[in-house]
Amino acid sequence: MTLAVALRGSNGLVLASDSRMTGGLGSADVSEKFLQVNRDVGVMTYGLAEPGNAGIRALVDIVKGDPASYSTMAKIVHEATTIFQSAFWEFLSQHRSPDGSLIPELRSEIVGFVIAGFDGNKTGQFQIYQLEPEGWFAPSAQEQVIAAQWPVAQFVVPYLTYPGMSVAAALDVATLAMLVTSAVEPTVGGPMHVATVTLSEGFSLLHDREVAQLVEGNQHRLLEMRQAWVEAWAVV
Amino acid sequence: MALIGLAQPGQVLVLASGARGDESAIREQVLTAGPFVLALHGDYGNHLVPLQTLCSGVAHGLSAFAFLDGIGQYFSAVHPDDGVGAVAAGFFPGGNSFLMGFSPGGARMMFFPWVLGGGLPENVGSYLMSNLYSPYLSHQDGLDLCVLLAMVYAEVLRRFGYPDGFNVIRLSAGSEDPIWLDQPHMSASIARNQIRLRALARLMLGVIDR
Numbered sequence: 001m002t003l004a005v006a007l008r009g010s011n012g013l014v015l016a017s018d019s020r021m022t023g024g025l026g027s028a029d030v031s032e033k034f035l036q037v038n039r040d041v042g043v044m045t046y047g048l049a050e051p052g053n054a055g056i057r058a059l060v061d062i063v064k065g066d067p068a069s070y071s072t073m074a075k076i077v078h079e080a081t082t083i084f085q086s087a088f089w090e091f092l093s094q095h096r097s098p099d100g101s102l103i104p105e106l107r108s109e110i111v112g113f114v115i116a117g118f119d120g121n122k123t124g125q126f127q128i129y130q131l132e133p134e135g136w137f138a139p140s141a142q143e144q145v146i147a148a149q150w151p152v153a154q155f156v157v158p159y160l161t162y163p164g165m166s167v168a169a170a171l172d173v174a175t176l177a178m179l180v181t182s183a184v185e186p187t188v189g190g191p192m193h194v195a196t197v198t199l200s201e202g203f204s205l206l207h208d209r210e211v212a213q214l215v216e217g218n219q220h221r222l223l224e225m226r227q228a229w230v231e232a233w234a235v236v
Numbered sequence: 237m238a239l240i241g242l243a244q245p246g247q248v249l250v251l252a253s254g255a256r257g258d259e260s261a262i263r264e265q266v267l268t269a270g271p272f273v274l275a276l277h278g279d280y281g282n283h284l285v286p287l288q289t290l291c292s293g294v295a296h297g298l299s300a301f302a303f304l305d306g307i308g309q310y311f312s313a314v315h316p317d318d319g320v321g322a323v324a325a326g327f328f329p330g331g332n333s334f335l336m337g338f339s340p341g342g343a344r345m346m347f348f349p350w351v352l353g354g355g356l357p358e359n360v361g362s363y364l365m366s367n368l369y370s371p372y373l374s375h376q377d378g379l380d381l382c383v384l385l386a387m388v389y390a391e392v393l394r395r396f397g398y399p400d401g402f403n404v405i406r407l408s409a410g411s412e413d414p415i416w417l418d419q420p421h422m423s424a425s426i427a428r429n430q431i432r433l434r435a436l437a438r439l440m441l442g443v444i445d446r
């Protein structure tokens with residue numbers, strides 16, 4: 001599966017995902033779920049890897065091939081709707097039983113996308129859009145996204161976030177959400193992929209060493225969270 | 237319909253969800269069978285009457301092994317594509333508690349100390365249990381942990397009506413019949429957990445700051 005997180009800070013955005021792919025033959029921690037679309041925008045996928053990767057690669061190719069036509073977030077998101085739908089339909093058409101029905105292993109699977117970035121040429125805002133097949137990939141604007149294997153992170157993140165949180169703090173929150181989820185959810189794991197979107201740097205994918213520092217630097221917070229549970233339990 | 241089972245020395249709890257405010261619907265899926273309990277989840281509608289009949293025929297004095305064998309035989313005859321599932325709870329001779337899961341086709345699995353049914357994602361429970369479970373929890377703490385799981389699932393997943401959409405049946409070692417906990421017990425447990433969750437929010441505030 002995946003855990004996909006897009007958090008909003010006062011000075012930018014944080015995107016994070018794990019790298020685990022799971023399927024009938026087991027799992028591997030090699031999935032690339034993030035791509036940079038242009039200087040200020042990134043795209044992330046979760047759920048089914050095949051249509052997800054096909055969708056984000058196609059979007060990046062089209063935008064990079066004609067950047068002037070995709071100068072605003074609205075134009076990128078509009079194009080993405082068509083591309084993601086097409087990638088998903090193509091995938092479904094290749095995975096149908098002879099009677100036309102979807103093969104059983106895929107009936108409960110989904111694919112989803114997050115497009116996030118700074119819309120400098122139109123609104124001047126940091127924006128996050130989520131696109132899922134339920135609405136035929138119609139984009140929905142979000143304050144934040146916690147998707148795919150979301151339940152643990154959905155519980156933990158509100159305890160850790162606060163209004164006006166900086167990108168640096170949001171990086172810690174995203175890291176903690178990833179660590180606590182991967183500790184209890186076998187379909188989430190492997191090296192984290194993390195990116196930030198800020199005015200000064202645009203979309204910036206963190207290097208492996210920076211991600212390792214985030215993981216190491218948050219170990220004390222993991223312990224403090226555990227201690228918080230124990231102390232909270234003991235108040236009664 | 238979702239359920240949570242928690243077993244500890246001397247006590248087994250089964251917490252079941254249901255329609256808000258409809259006590260009979262809440263309890264319908266949890267069948268008592270002499271000193272044992274059989275909690276159903278999934279598409280149990282077609283299986284309710286035969287399993288009720290089976291459970292009502294279970295007499296005090298029947299061994300846990302014979303009870304589990306009877307349930308196992310029933311599920312062996314259920315088609316593997318049927319969406320029903322069940323969790324049996326009770327005590328073995330000698331007093332060890334058990335939570336045994338049954339699936340169509342006859343698959344059985346023993347769980348300890350906790351089990352979920354009805355499609356609840358296991359990761360939330362694993363997260364809470366990894367932080368809070370101890371084999372030395374008191375029986376009241378065991379009840380509170382079971383209720384806390386339901387409260388968190390209610391909050392995060394909207395899968396339990398809250399606070400009046402779940403009920404707990406308690407099996408105690410050495411006592412004859414499982415007992416549904418009354419509303420004052422449930423309300424007290426919920427109130428204790430609300431204090432804990434408020435404390436947790438306060439304590440977590442400092443985590444990102446350090």
